[in-house]
Amino acid sequence: MNKDIKPATIAAHAAGAIDPQSGGVVPALQPSTTYLRDKGYDLVRQDNVYSRADSDNLRQAEEVLRRLENAEETFLFPSGMAAIAAVFRTLPNGATAVVQSGIYWGTSAWTREFCARREINLVEVDADDLLATCNSAKPALVFIETPSNPWLKTVDIRAIANATSATLVVDATAATPVLTRSLEFGADIVMHSATKGINGHSDVLAGVLSTNAKGAAIWEMIRDDRKMAGAILGPFEAWLLTRAMRTLPLRVERMSQNAQALAEYLLAHDAVDDVFYPGLPSHKGHEIAKKQMSGGFGSLLSVLVKGSKEDALRVVGKLQLFLRATSLGGVESLVEHRHTIEPHTGIPENLIRVSVGIEDIGDLVADWDQALT
Numbered sequence: 001m002n003k004d005i006k007p008a009t010i011a012a013h014a015a016g017a018i019d020p021q022s023g024g025v026v027p028a029l030q031p032s033t034t035y036l037r038d039k040g041y042d043l044v045r046q047d048n049v050y051s052r053a054d055s056d057n058l059r060q061a062e063e064v065l066r067r068l069e070n071a072e073e074t075f076l077f078p079s080g081m082a083a084i085a086a087v088f089r090t091l092p093n094g095a096t097a098v099v100q101s102g103i104y105w106g107t108s109a110w111t112r113e114f115c116a117r118r119e120i121n122l123v124e125v126d127a128d129d130l131l132a133t134c135n136s137a138k139p140a141l142v143f144i145e146t147p148s149n150p151w152l153k154t155v156d157i158r159a160i161a162n163a164t165s166a167t168l169v170v171d172a173t174a175a176t177p178v179l180t181r182s183l184e185f186g187a188d189i190v191m192h193s194a195t196k197g198i199n200g201h202s203d204v205l206a207g208v209l210s211t212n213a214k215g216a217a218i219w220e221m222i223r224d225d226r227k228m229a230g231a232i233l234g235p236f237e238a239w240l241l242t243r244a245m246r247t248l249p250l251r252v253e254r255m256s257q258n259a260q261a262l263a264e265y266l267l268a269h270d271a272v273d274d275v276f277y278p279g280l281p282s283h284k285g286h287e288i289a290k291k292q293m294s295g296g297f298g299s300l301l302s303v304l305v306k307g308s309k310e311d312a313l314r315v316v317g318k319l320q321l322f323l324r325a326t327s328l329g330g331v332e333s334l335v336e337h338r339h340t341i342e343p344h345t346g347i348p349e350n351l352i353r354v355s356v357g358i359e360d361i362g363d364l365v366a367d368w369d370q371a372l373t
């Protein structure tokens with residue numbers, strides 16, 4: 001395929017994946033765990049030995065993501081957390097890691113436990129203090145999340161990359177590779193929970209890492225560890241993911257339009273205290289978001305409704321189209337009262353996290369309209 005081909009085309013064509021054997025225009029699902037050798041004991045296909053390391057379906061999904069991310073190499077994992085763990089496991093005992101605070105709760109909780117067990121010096125800092133801390137703490141690894149979940153804080157990837165020689169890992173799940181290609185802003189490794197917008201249909205758990213520093217020691221450790229320790233995505237999940245990603249740019253475009261319109265509506269509503277969404281000019285990170293997100297600001301927003309925890313839960317309970325469930329980035333809109341899930345982390349009691357889907361925007365606004373009155 002032509003090198004200048006655009007993301008919508010790469011995605012729609014699944015980076016050229018077809019089934020040469022049947023002539024099918026979509027790739028076949030091949031669940032085999034092991035692969036044949038001929039009579040002379042040569043592998044029938046040199047690149048297929050055993051499915052912990054090799055699978056056509058996995059390579060097809062990775063190739064779509066690699067092209068969308070504009071990366072040299074991409075690895076899929078069985079979950080977003082498995083991808084994050086693969087990065088942290090490369091750190092030697094005694095190393096220092098700077099991790100942004102107020103990010104995806106699973107990341108904060110797991111890195112605390114892991115770093116304590118491995119005697120890794122974990123420095124958690126707010127997005128606003130990252131630059132200063134990168135200078136003073138001399139970390140081996142810096143892990144940021146932009147936009148962050150559920151505060152929607154934006155971090156200037158290039159500014160952090162310029163400020164540190166540490167390996168910079170960016171969790172860009174809320175942006176997807178359609179809106180932000182983090183490697184182009186100086187990230188060493190970009191990570192996504194593909195469970196979210198990348199798959200977008202709430203039916204596959206997966207995580208992904210991509211890099212432009214293929215030969216770097218840390219990337220080679222990740223490659224070997226994934227293969228030998230077996231954190232691999234199965235062929236069926238990879239096949240489903242490849243199918244889902246055909247519409248990724250289209251879904252992200254609609255979700256971003258819907259989220260922008262809903263954020264503007266909510267901000268103007270009397271029963272609302274504040275809305276966190278990078279696409280709002282009132283948002284603190286709007287200027288950074290404009291620099292490093294193109295084509296929209298994503299599907300995730302948080303709203304502070306006026307009143308108490310009970311008021312927030314009443315609004316959440318009255319919503320009819322926004323399903324009450326965790327997660328984000330699916331075609332169906334979701335809401336979550338984060339304080340109920342993580343009451344000890346300082347999440348405001350009146351914060352409702354919203355993942356905006358691809359439904360009709362009039363229907364979505366009408367649902368909030370009835371829930372807020």
Ligand SMILES: *Cc1c(COP(=O)(O)O)cnc(C)c1O
Pocket residue numbers: 079080081082104106107145149171173174193194195196205206207
């Ligand atoms: C969901 C999520 C993760 C974890 O991904 P899983 O696929 O659930 O393991 C990591 N980071 C962010 C920002 C997420 O939203």
